[in-house]
Amino acid sequence: MEIPHEAREAMIAHARFCFPEEACGLFAMDDADLVTMVYALTNTEHSPVAYTVDPTEHFRAMRHAERNGWRLGGVFHSHTHTAAYPSNTDVARALEPEWVYTLVSLQDPDRPEVRSYRITDGNISEIEMVVTESPH
Amino acid sequence: MPNVHVPTVLRPRVGGASTVEVPGASLREVFDAIEARHPGFGESIVEDGELRRFVNVFVDDEDVRYLDGLDTEVSAGTDVVILPAVAGGR
Secondary structure, eight states: OEEEHHHHHHHHHHHHHHTTSOOEEEEEEOTTOBEEEEEEEOBTTOOSSEEEBOHHHHHHHHHHHHHTTOEEEEEEEEESSSOSSOOHHHHHTOOOTTSEEEEEEOSSTTSOEEEEEEEETTEEEEEOOEEEOOOO | OOEEEOOGGGGGGGTTOSEEEOOOSBHHHHHHHHHHHSTTSGGGTEETTEEOTTEEEEETTEEGGGTTGGGOBOOTTOEEEEEEOOEEEO
C-alpha cells in the first residue's frame, strides 16, 4: 500500500487527539492501493483498551468513498500503551480479509509507530507502507 | 423486491453473493426470506428476535436502530446494507 505522508500524519494526530482513549477511523484507497482519504471517526467505546467505529460514521465514510470511485480499504486504531501489532481481540474481530488493519502505537509518545497488516482467518501478515509525498 | 447488500464475511452463507433480492414488507420478513433460501443466515444477523450487537443494518441510508429495528418497513427497490461492526481492543 502507498500512503501520503499527510494521511499517515492524520492517523497519528487522531490517535493523539483521542488519547488516553483508543482512537479509530477508516481509510479509502484507490485501485492502485493508494490511500486517498483518512476518516477520523468516533470510538463509541470511549475506552483506553477497546474500540468500535461509530456505525453511522462507518456507513457515511463508505458512501463517501464510493461516490469518489474509491473503496474502504481498511481501518486504523491506536494502541496507547502497547506496540503497533494486532491484539488477540483485534484478530478475533477482524472480519474483512481484504482490508488493511493499521495500528498506531503511542507507546513512545515522541516516536509514534504506524504499521499495517492483513488479518485472514486469524493469521497476521505485515504489509509494507510506502510513504509518499502528498499528491496535492 | 428489497435489495440486500451482504458483507464479505457473510457471503459464504448466501452462496457467495454480494447482493440478494428477496420479497418482504419489513426487515424481519426480508431476513426470514433469506433464511428460507439459505438456512443458517438468520442466526448471523438476529439473536433472540433482535439484531445482534455487532451487526448494523441500514435501510435507505439510515441505521435501523434509529428507525423501527427489524420492524422497519421496506419495499421494492429499498436498499438494505448490512455492515458488521468494526471493532477491536487489547
